[in-house]
Amino acid sequence: MKPAPFAYVRAQSVEHALDVLAEHGDDALVLAGGQSLVPMLNLRLVQPAVVLDINALRGLAAIDTDPASGALRIGTLVRHREIASHQTVAARAPLLHDAAPWIAHPAVRHRGTLGGSLALADPAAEWPACAVALDATIRLASRDGGERSVPASAFFQGLYQSERRADELLVGCDFAPPGDDAVFSFRELARRHGDYAAVGLALSARGRPGAWTAMRVVFFGVGDTPVQASACAAALIAGVDFPEAQARLEGELDPRPDLWFSAQAKRHLAVHLLREAWRDLGNPMAGE
Ligand SMILES: Cc1cc2nc3c(=O)[nH]c(=O)nc-3n(C[C@H](O)[C@H](O)[C@H](O)COP(=O)(O)OP(=O)(O)OC[C@H]3O[C@@H](n4cnc5c(N)ncnc54)[C@H](O)[C@@H]3O)c2cc1C
Structure with missing residues (x-):
């Protein structure tokens, strides 16, 4: 398919771009890398009056x-x-x-x-x-x-x-600058490398095993937005056993099934990623 007709504007400056957006509002869409916008235009999922290209900025x-x-x-x-x-x-x-x-x-x-x-x-x-x-x-x-x-x-x-x-x-x-004691783990499961995630996890923490002071446990591919598992993070900071943190996580996730994975499968994969990330942070798992 081809896009519906639109006016193409190449922004000459940030001020110019802001003028175009102020003038056209919802009728203008910004073109950055075009990797999502161009397919959406071609499929006519979006039909803006103006495409504002910001690549010269x-x-x-x-x-x-x-x-x-x-x-x-x-x-x-x-x-x-x-x-x-x-x-x-x-x-x-x-x-x-x-x-x-x-x-x-x-x-x-x-x-x-x-x-x-x-x-x-x-x-x-x-x-x-x-x-x-x-x-x-x-x-x-x-x-x-x-x-x-x-x-x-x-x-x-x-x-x-x-x-x-x-x-x-x-x-x-x-x-913001990470603290000296900041550690991170990124984990993802996809059907093939390069596909969008079935489930992914971005985790940041401060402290050390047995003495965590802060933690953000954020899943993606399991809801309408990134999902911050705050109760699970609080449990991990408090030093509960992993199965209890896992139970908290399961209570916090309400994944939508997609074409390939049921909600139950996504929940299972999320727990698996949490376990992997917990190991990445140097925490011993029971029985290891
Ligand atoms: C085959 C394929 C596989 C992909 N797999 C993944 C993946 O695994 N993970 C992943 O995260 N992404 C994936 N993507 C998407 C890719 O990362 C896109 O680059 C990204 O989603 C959009 O970035 P873009 O710069 O291309 O934005 P564009 O396509 O240019 O724009 C995307 C949207 O954001 C708006 N926009 C862009 N920039 C601005 C701005 N500065 N201010 C206001 N609005 C703006 C546009 O108007 C549009 O609505 C995939 C894309 C393709 C084609």
Whole structure:
């Protein structure tokens, strides 16, 4: 199929992009890597009046450090492959480094962007879950409202639904410096490598085995948004036996079946990933 007709606008500056979004609102869609938008246009799942191409805005393609907060600042146009190979990302946000190779195939990773993935809010995608696990901050800009920051944990509102208003451009995402005692685990199960996750887990924690002080356990592919298993994390910090933490997790997950996996199978896979991640953190399992 071919897309319905639309006007193509190549943004010349961020201000220009914000003007177009302010003028057209819901009738304009941003084109970043195009890896999701172009298929949606071709299938006529979306029929915007305007496609706003932001690829010329090189200032949105940088990875740097916010001098005030020390946060790792990743621009919206940074491609998945750059996150996978960037030394600063590997040192400052190893969870992103570990997750990147799980996103699709090299061709998609060469074009797809961090901001496009966050804006799309696909519940089976890696970046939204990592952003929640790392307590990241998503930055949005609009002509009339300036820039605002939204914690990732409040950004994802439902299936492909986010806090972003139609007149807002997602400009980047900030990741606070990890503490010296921060550890991470990324785990995913997919039918084939490169497929969207059947179930995935992004976990961040502070402390050490037997003395955890903070933990975020975030599953993806099991709900309409990334699912933060807070009761399970609290149980693990409190030092309960793994079976009890597992029971808490099962109480927190209400996965939707998909074409290949029943809800029960997804719950089973989630527990398996939790067990693997728990080992990654150096925790002994009973009987080992
Ligand atoms: C075969 C295939 C397999 C894939 N597998 C995976 C996978 O395993 N895991 C995964 O996470 N993803 C996967 N993807 C999706 C891929 O990661 C996309 O790159 C990503 O979902 C969207 O990023 P993009 O830059 O291509 O955005 P686009 O396709 O350009 O845009 C996606 C949506 O976000 C909006 N948007 C984009 N940028 C902004 C912005 N700055 N501000 C406001 N709105 C914006 C667009 O208007 C559009 O609605 C796959 C894609 C393909 C084609």
